[in-house]
Amino acid sequence: MKQDDKYGYIDRSGKAVIEPQYEDAWSFSEGLAAVKQNNKVGFIDHTGNMVIPPQYDIAASFKNGMAHVMEQWLWGYIDHNDNAIIPIEYDYLREFSEGLLMVTKNNKQGFLDKVGTIVVPLIYDEANNFSEGLAAVKQNGKWGFIDKVGKTVIPLDYDEVRSFSEDFAAIKLNNKWGFVDKMGKIALEFKYDDATYFYGDLAFVQYEGEWVYIDKQGQVIDSPLLDS
Numbered sequence: 001m002k003q004d005d006k007y008g009y010i011d012r013s014g015k016a017v018i019e020p021q022y023e024d025a026w027s028f029s030e031g032l033a034a035v036k037q038n039n040k041v042g043f044i045d046h047t048g049n050m051v052i053p054p055q056y057d058i059a060a061s062f063k064n065g066m067a068h069v070m071e072q073w074l075w076g077y078i079d080h081n082d083n084a085i086i087p088i089e090y091d092y093l094r095e096f097s098e099g100l101l102m103v104t105k106n107n108k109q110g111f112l113d114k115v116g117t118i119v120v121p122l123i124y125d126e127a128n129n130f131s132e133g134l135a136a137v138k139q140n141g142k143w144g145f146i147d148k149v150g151k152t153v154i155p156l157d158y159d160e161v162r163s164f165s166e167d168f169a170a171i172k173l174n175n176k177w178g179f180v181d182k183m184g185k186i187a188l189e190f191k192y193d194d195a196t197y198f199y200g201d202l203a204f205v206q207y208e209g210e211w212v213y214i215d216k217q218g219q220v221i222d223s224p225l226l227d228s
Contacts, residue, residue: 001016001020002020003020004020006020006021006022006023007020007021007022007023007024007025007035008020008021008022008025009025009033009048017046017048018044018047018048019048021037022035022036022037023036023037023038023039024036024041026061027061028046029061029062029063030061030062030063030065030080031045031046031062031080032044032045032051032052032062032080033061034059034060034061034067035054036054037054038054040054040055040056040057041054041055041056041057041058041059041069042054042055042056042059043059043062043067051080051082052078052082053082055071056069056070056071057070057071057072057073058070062080064096065079065080066078066079066085066086066114068086068093068095069088070088071088073091074088074089074090074091075088075090075091075092075093075103076088076089076090076093077093077101085114085115085116086101086103086112086116087116089105090103090104090105091104091105091106091107092104094129095129096114097129097130097131098129098130098131098133098148099113099114099130099148100112100113100119100120100130100135100148101113101114102127102128102129102135103122104122105122106122107125108122108123108124108125109122109124109125109126109127109137110122110123110124110127110150111127111130111135111148111150119148119149119150120135120146120148120149120150121150123139124137124138124139125138125139125140125141126138128163129163130148131163131164131165132163132164132165132167132182133147133148133164133182134146134147134153134154134163134164134169134182135148135163136161136162136163136169137156138156139156140156142156142157142158142159143156143158143159143160143161143171144156144157144158144161145161145164145169153182153184154169154180154182154184155184157173158171158172158173159172159173159174159175160172162195162196162197163197164182165197165198165199166197166198166199166201166216167181167182167198168180168181168187168188168198168203168216170195170196170197170203172190172195173190174190176190176191176192176193177190177191177192177193177194177195177205178190178191178192178195179195179198179203187216188214188216188218189218191207192205192206192207193205193206193207193208193209194206198216201215201216202214202215202221207220
């Protein structure tokens with residue numbers, strides 16, 4: 001609820017249970033809600049008790065026992081007790097994906113586990129979230145894929161890539177797109193002007209000026225999705 005430019009909370013009957021007193025307020029998640037006071041964000045419980053004092057510039061809602069926060073332009077994750085699970089020292093970070101977190105520091109990217117241990121060194125110019133056990137990474141202008149311990153599975157030889165979906169990933173080389181499997185074998189040759197992801201055994205690609213669906217053998221398919 002909002003009253004006189006202040007935010008509070010009401011119950012389902014509309015009764016005020018936490019009086020309007022915050023500059024901003026967000027929904028409860030895992031028993032806590034982020035609120036802003038004096039231009040800083042902290043967390044309250046359902047009784048309005050300030051469990052985590054307002055000290056952060058930005059804070060997201062709790063999910064799986066953690067919330068990502070920003071303080072003095074640096075990011076990390078805290079738990080319900082305001083312990084820094086992921087140190088607040090990163091220039092950028094994403095949500096966890098397949099148990100790992102992509103972080104940026106000093107313009108390099110890598111991955112941490114859920115206790116903050118670096119499992120993939122911060123050596124990449126760009127890194128995408130893990131998908132089907134592999135993550136696309138870029139170094140020296142070229143893309144490839146690594147596994148969850150940082151081993152290069154598919155060499156960084158490509159101009160552009162998309163994440164894996166249904167065991168295939170679109171890859172670009174010399175201005176044409178093809179598809180690679182998880183072993184690094186070229187599954188569909190480089191002949192497409194653009195390519196998306198496989199979904200339901202079909203991928204949407206641009207070929208000879210037209211967008212069409214293909215199957216995993218590269219055959220053009222008449223898809224009901226096109227008709228809809």
